[in-house]
Amino acid sequence: MDGRAVAPAAGTVLNALATGTGSAFALDLETTATVTLSDDPLVNATITDAPDADTSLIERCVALTLERYEPAADLDATPLGAQVTTGSDVPMASGLKSSSAAANATVLATLDALDIGEEVDRLEACLVGVEAARDAGVTITGALDDASASMLGGVTVTDNTEDRLLKREQVDWHAAIYTPPEQAFSADADVDACTRIASTAEVVAELALDGRYTDAMTVNGFAFCGALEHSPAPMLEALPDAAGVSLSGTGPSYVAVGDRPTLETVCDRWAERPGTTRLVETRNDGTQIR
Ligand SMILES: Nc1ncnc2c1ncn2[C@@H]1O[C@H](COP(=O)(O)OP(=O)(O)OP(=O)(O)O)[C@@H](O)[C@H]1O
Numbered sequence: 001m002d003g004r005a006v007a008p009a010a011g012t013v014l015n016a017l018a019t020g021t022g023s024a025f026a027l028d029l030e031t032t033a034t035v036t037l038s039d040d041p042l043v044n045a046t047i048t049d050a051p052d053a054d055t056s057l058i059e060r061c062v063a064l065t066l067e068r069y070e071p072a073a074d075l076d077a078t079p080l081g082a083q084v085t086t087g088s089d090v091p092m093a094s095g096l097k098s099s100s101a102a103a104n105a106t107v108l109a110t111l112d113a114l115d116i117g118e119e120v121d122r123l124e125a126c127l128v129g130v131e132a133a134r135d136a137g138v139t140i141t142g143a144l145d146d147a148s149a150s151m152l153g154g155v156t157v158t159d160n161t162e163d164r165l166l167k168r169e170q171v172d173w174h175a176a177i178y179t180p181p182e183q184a185f186s187a188d189a190d191v192d193a194c195t196r197i198a199s200t201a202e203v204v205a206e207l208a209l210d211g212r213y214t215d216a217m218t219v220n221g222f223a224f225c226g227a228l229e230h231s232p233a234p235m236l237e238a239l240p241d242a243a244g245v246s247l248s249g250t251g252p253s254y255v256a257v258g259d260r261p262t263l264e265t266v267c268d269r270w271a272e273r274p275g276t277t278r279l280v281e282t283r284n285d286g287t288q289i290r
């Protein structure tokens with residue numbers, strides 16, 4: 001009756017706030033969820049190292065997963081509730097899809113606790129997390145772009161309006177990440193400003209669907225820095241050396257991709273700024289039961 005799963009963070013190719021079409025890729029920063037089922041009819045949640053953070057997303061993930069899948073599980077006793085605990089390397093509300101990683105890890109850990117983790121289709125499990133994120137009010141579009149990249153690995157392109165996966169491809173990039181020392185919750189983003197750049201977002205979507213992800217992310221970055229009032233200066237510090245660079249999600253993080261020596265130079269420039277700089281690889285394996 002115990003389950004455990006690990007989900008990666010993600011970076012942005014196209015922010016879906018302008019048109020509903022989005023694109024993201026998995027990054028090697030992880031969130032772990034452990035779930036212990038119980039006969040106590042409550043879901044108790046703990047976020048390690050963030051005792052004041054909002055636990056409604058992971059509570060809803062456990063509740064929805066139990067509601068949908070418990071009837072298919074072959075357990076001796078019917079669990080009524082659970083204890084869920086997450087621990088994470090992904091900074092919260094920083095544009096690196098902490099919410100998608102927490103949701104995916106929690107849904108798969110709950111399925112693992114029900115002992116049906118390998119039987120449920122990964123995209124179906126991902127959609128449970130998207131539904132929970134909508135219910136918890138932590139997303140604007142449902143963020144299937146971020147959630148699918150974290151669940152399936154690689155880069156994905158999605159239509160978040162219809163919850164459809166349009167494309168998935170494996171990528172092997174290195175990624176430099178700069179995270180300024182503030183938070184930006186997706187639910188607080190200026191959606192009206194984003195919809196004003198819809199025609200630019202359509203061009204970014206065409207580039208991404210054509211496999212030109214790095215060009216797509218750079219165009220996305222300049223457009224969304226404008227709409228969401230984040231500085232384009234960290235992007236200019238990464239160019240022209242990086243293959244692509246963007247504001248990630250609703251910020252404040254920036255992610256650049258390319259080869260490792262080039263990105264080491266980008267990290268050296270970003271390290272002059274306040275905040276945290278990381279150099280990681282992309283991930284093609286997505287969320288795993290472990
Ligand atoms: N480790 C975690 N454990 C449990 N819940 C988490 C965790 N990390 C994030 N969350 C939930 O996600 C919310 C933050 O979601 P938000 O979409 O603003 O951040 P993000 O996913 O990091 O940002 P972005 O979508 O721009 O990448 C938190 O308030 C919390 O409810």
Ligand SMILES: O=C(O)C1=C[C@@H](O)[C@@H](O)[C@H](O)C1
Nearest residue numbers: 015016022139140141186249
């Ligand atoms: O809340 C949302 O719907 C989103 C938030 C950001 O991560 C975006 O990058 C994503 O495309 C959509």
